[in-house]
Amino acid sequence: MILTSPSQRRDLLARSHTVAMVGASPNVIRPSYFVFSYLRTRGSLEVVPINPAVQDIDGVKAYPNLAAYAAERGAPDIVDVFRKASDAPQVAREAIAAGAKAIWFQYGVVNDEAIRLADEAGLDVVVDRCIKVESARFDGGLSIGGHNSGVISSRRPAGRVAT
């Protein structure tokens, strides 16, 4: 199912534990490193790099592809995709084969074929969103930065970033 609403993204993040990040970079000024490092240090999701060019990122063992990840660690809850849009269908096929429950296409990774493949295989699909931004939207991180989270609630927040 293609998830389009904020509450669907919040619920996906809440029920997920593992993220396999395809295209995670060890270069400290790359967006994928920012997202990897954020998820790793926040600790609510276990993030693992999928990148054949590196052994590890910040001590977290990297896997050359999703099949290798799944063989050793089982199916990932979310496959997070930092690849160019034209590579997305191949990543979607690999994610389906690895048994991923959801696939998350980062900003700009928009490919209709990849979306259709994943959706038809029963994966939850998020498109053109950032998993860091959406995590921060619901745990208070965006709000700490003065950003418009869109969250309106008079309930005492649980699990927000301690300030």
Add this chain to the structure above:
Amino acid sequence: MEDHEFGFRTRALHAGTPPDPTTGARAMPIYLSSSFVFDSTEHAAELFALRTYGNIYSRIGNPTVAAFEERMASLEGGLGGVATASGLSAQLSAVLSIAQSGDHIVSAASLYGGTITQFSVTLKRMGIECTLVPGDDVAAFSAAVRPNTKLIFTETIGNPLGNVADLSALARVAHDAGIPFVVDNTFATPALCRPIEWGADIVTNSATKFIGGHGTVIGGIIVESGTFPWGAKHPLLSEPSPGYHDMNFAETFGEFAFLMRARAEVLRDVGACLSPMNAWLLLQGLETLPLRMRAHVENARAIAAFLRGRDEVAWINYAELDDSPYRALAQRYLPLGAGAIFTFGLRGGREAGRAFIEALELWSHLANVGDAKSLVIHPASTTHQQLTDSEMTAAGVTPEMVRLSVGLEDVADLIWDLENGLRAARAAATVRA
């Protein structure tokens, strides 16, 4: 959280301020702490590298200030906000986030006098040149754009001329030139106009005015849409930043590039931050902004109608009046009302204006607008006195002009006081004749 679009009044009360997670406090606590402890050295490093969200030091960010920023971003319909010490520092910080020495900006000439001076004197000293063009002349904005022009600036409602900017047309000029459109929304507030809905990319507000609403604190805010495509024309955002290990803000932060740079480089280095105390008062003000703006407009309409019927009054510049050249623009961009600040001219010129102001009892003679209390001033000798004659003419300031900021008092009392003033003005004009 349900997927529901909350209305403006609800967001004015709630956006940015869920109950405090630590204490359950329903009102936003005032976090009067200069600095915030780190969980670990790794956490500190992540914060300083801008890779995680959190508080470091209140010059860069503070929980109470962030609540104000988020609420303003919600009300203006933007991606986020950066609060500043004043409206002028909001404008300066917005410009410095995009432009540097050797660059150029184009602005409407009909602006608050302090903004004109900031642009034409202080920015010039920093190597940023400003061309001021007639605010009504869309083609003049277009003609003034050069290869090194970085932004187009206007006020929604010009101070003190009361001209209403053609926001959609100016946004088109800016976007055709590949540059952002920056709008100061102080006189309208997001309760009456949301420039981002009309194509603006960046909105500034002097929060000192209607946002605070009670004439108490000085503050400002930048809100950004998050939709402007920062590219090669904007190297401060799209080229490696030496301040952050050669990180490229546009590539790393995407839609958040401007907001991140405005905070992490400009606010950090300029230092014009908003105090948490002031942010708290501004949050209080925002809770009633939609209600107050409706009441301000109602009183302003009554005052304009009163003045219109008086012989002592030569002219009134209020965009709601049927003979205003800005009526059509006001109906389009300000359907709930053209604000509560307008000017009028007294027969008898500067002397009549002086006698009028000095005879008033209830209207406060001071240099501010947007207070709950009614205010009056003579721009030519105060807010715009530092301008050259030609700048003053371009700003629409004439010697006989009186500016009113209509407050929330009983309108009968405001009119009673104005009658006293007009009597004094007539006497002064008669003596002079």
